Amino acid sequence: MKPLHLAALAAIALPFPIASQAMAAPPVESAVEIPGGAAPLKGTLLSPAGVRGGPVVVILAGSGPTDRDGNSPLGVKGATYRLLAEGLADQGIASIRVDKRGMFASGPAAADPNAVTVDVLAADALAWAAKARAETGAPCAWLAGHSEGVLVALIAGQDNTGVCGLILLSGAGRPIGDVLREQLRSNPANAALLPQALAAIEALEAGKEVDTTGMAPALLPLFHKSLQGFWRAEMAYDPADLVAAYKGPVLILQGSTDIQVSVEDANRLKAAQPAARLVVLDGVNHLLKIAPADRAANVATYGDASLPLAPGVVEAVAGFIKAQKGTN
Numbered sequence: 001m002k003p004l005h006l007a008a009l010a011a012i013a014l015p016f017p018i019a020s021q022a023m024a025a026p027p028v029e030s031a032v033e034i035p036g037g038a039a040p041l042k043g044t045l046l047s048p049a050g051v052r053g054g055p056v057v058v059i060l061a062g063s064g065p066t067d068r069d070g071n072s073p074l075g076v077k078g079a080t081y082r083l084l085a086e087g088l089a090d091q092g093i094a095s096i097r098v099d100k101r102g103m104f105a106s107g108p109a110a111a112d113p114n115a116v117t118v119d120v121l122a123a124d125a126l127a128w129a130a131k132a133r134a135e136t137g138a139p140c141a142w143l144a145g146h147s148e149g150v151l152v153a154l155i156a157g158q159d160n161t162g163v164c165g166l167i168l169l170s171g172a173g174r175p176i177g178d179v180l181r182e183q184l185r186s187n188p189a190n191a192a193l194l195p196q197a198l199a200a201i202e203a204l205e206a207g208k209e210v211d212t213t214g215m216a217p218a219l220l221p222l223f224h225k226s227l228q229g230f231w232r233a234e235m236a237y238d239p240a241d242l243v244a245a246y247k248g249p250v251l252i253l254q255g256s257t258d259i260q261v262s263v264e265d266a267n268r269l270k271a272a273q274p275a276a277r278l279v280v281l282d283g284v285n286h287l288l289k290i291a292p293a294d295r296a297a298n299v300a301t302y303g304d305a306s307l308p309l310a311p312g313v314v315e316a317v318a319g320f321i322k323a324q325k326g327t328n
Contacts, residue, residue, distance in 0.1 A: 025049035027089035036109030043098035046085045053137040055328040056094040058128045062147030067104045068097040077305040078287040087314030096132045114226045117233035122155035140164040154242035164327035165249035172261045173268030176234045177205045204231045240272035250276035251320040255284030257293045284310040
């Protein structure tokens with residue numbers, strides 16, 4: 001549990017002793033679901049106690065097997081989304097965080113999670129926004145995407161019905177093909193794999209199928225035939241074009257020691273949408289935790305469940321939401 005932050009008492013003499021101090025009621029957590037076709041999609045609603053009709057945020061997860069809390073069986077234990085939800089609740093803001101279609105509690109909704117494209121996830125995001133409004137009485141819902149969830153939020157935001165605005169956390173500002181190239185090149189251990197990998201990315205960008213016969217085993221998890229439809233769908237979008245077309249309020253939040261996307265990505269999004277608010281947090285990584293720039297030490301933080309969110313993350317998100325008049 002997070003430590004309780006109590007307001008400091010002013011250093012003045014009081015005419016009577018303080019017998020007790022009222023404690024704020026803890027937020028209320030409840031299970032929520034929406035129709036998902038073959039089976040329901042599942043999520044968690046965290047609401048500030050006694051608050052009805054205040055702002056609500058739908059938190060959209062990043063790539064791969066990332067659950068509603070922000071954890072992954074691939075070694076990520078940061079609970080970024082749960083910590084964000086708890087921090088927002090402390091600020092009087094409700095949230096819904098969800099398991100993606102085809103994964104975890106939402107697994108039965110899709111026979112093959114690899115066939116669930118960003119377009120499908122964007123439609124689900126809008127359905128979750130409608131659920132958030134119904135559950136809380138809010139007039140609209142914010143979409144907060146993290147990592148790949150930024151692209152999902154941007155696609156969903158093109159249909160702005162019932163959406164207050166977009167919160168873009170650690171998101172790419174370039175097409176995913178460019179991001180993959182940079183990530184592969186950034187690791188010296190990938191040098192021998194680059195010719196095959198770069199050729200595969202180029203083929204997918206052109207809408208072609210990649211023949212993985214003879215491909216290095218280390219690349220097969222990335223370019224497996226079952227994933228290629230997902231990659232082709234995602235590569236059709238440029239996040240900068242999407243944010244430029246979006247008409248509502250946008251917050252772009254980026255850490256300076258993110259080794260997966262960069263401050264340049266955030267700057268590209270900002271350049272495409274000058275009205276957006278850009279916040280760059282020094283010494284903060286992709287999971288929105290304090291981390292060094294050194295790659296090995298940075299990656300080591302991904303598996304450390306004890307790390308809190310970096311100072312400034314919740315404050316930036318909550319402050320931006322509260323500043324938007326007429327959307328809460």
